[in-house]
Amino acid sequence: MIPFSKHCTAPREAQYVQESLASGHLSGDGPFTRRAAAILGAHLNGAPVLLTPSCSDALELAALLCDLGPDDEVVMPSLTFSSTANAFAIRGAALRFADVDPTTFSMELPQLQAAVTPATRVVVAVHYGGVTRDIAAMRDYCLARGLRLVEDNAHGLFASCGGQPLGTFGPLGTLSFHGTKNVSCGEGGAVVVSDPALLERAEILREKGTDRHRFLRGEVDRYTWREVGSSFLLADVLAALLTAQLEYAATIQARRHALVQRYCELLAPRAAELGLELQQVPSGYQPPAHLLAMLLPRGVERARVLVAMRERGVQATSHYEPLHLAPAYRPPLRRGALPSLPVTEDIGCRLLRLPLFPDLTLEAAERGAVALCEVLQQLGAGARGRAT
Structure with missing residues (x-):
């Protein structure tokens, strides 16, 4: 069976984890946290990164920095993971999808x-999938109206639009290092703070609402509770794993891009014939090769496609x-009637993803593409027969 993700x-994962264990500094903001944040910052035009x-x-953490209340609304797409909604819902704001x-x-x-x-x-x-077309225009729209733009860039590390890294268009961006992402430490994330005016407060909120970060830098002789925050620090032993992944990122990305290219070479010429619609990458955009x-x-029926693909070992x-x-x-999270989102509902019913991970071989990707074409030919012919 060709797995969906792996x-x-x-190369240096085990070495760095052993070094972290030997150092005795397993908690947050240790040496590997600083190394990983520096590598990420270099990819993000020097923006500060908080793991x-x-x-x-x-x-x-981003939602805390937005100072939301029950009279406020947050606009986001409905096509996202529940974490995007939860973060702002627990601050008491209403959500408008x-x-x-x-x-x-x-x-x-x-x-x-x-x-x-x-x-x-x-x-x-x-x-x-780390893909957008209008992020610069959305940034300008938000700036003109006094709206804070937060980028949920869980899929988009290493992507850029017009040469600018995704995750740096708004004052705040977020990243994911979950096990399914391009670089991973099992569980992990980061806040990208592109607005310098937010950095000091972000560091306080991340450290349980204290100025401990200033104490550790020798800027104060003791730290105190400044405001209500939480514990948002990644364990340094996990940052060691992440550092090894980031150092290997060029190889990871090259493999992923080669796989996406091969998939597209096989699927794009037959897309119109099969009724398949591939996600489109806009001109001037560098995608992250995160999803196919x-x-x-x-x-x-998607369920039938998934079963037929599994029968073919994919x-x-x-x-x-x-x-x-x-x-x-539901209310009070929702104000008014359910919104009409026809494109989202259509995509939700029809969306399919194929296996994509660095150790997937080109031959396995070819098997996956060929299997999908066979399944769609078979099921599509059956659907046309029932329609007539």
């Missing part, structure tokens, strides 16, 4: 404009269920 072991235990924690673009699968400027209300305070741009996402033909999978249709989205 951890790629970097966290998960992207969920990174989003919660937006639709997504049918080609990038991300919320772009038209969908954002349609969702914003006078109560909107924060906009969360979720870059699905596509929409199945209308009238073909573990394909679906993805997010639209959050605006989830049981948790």
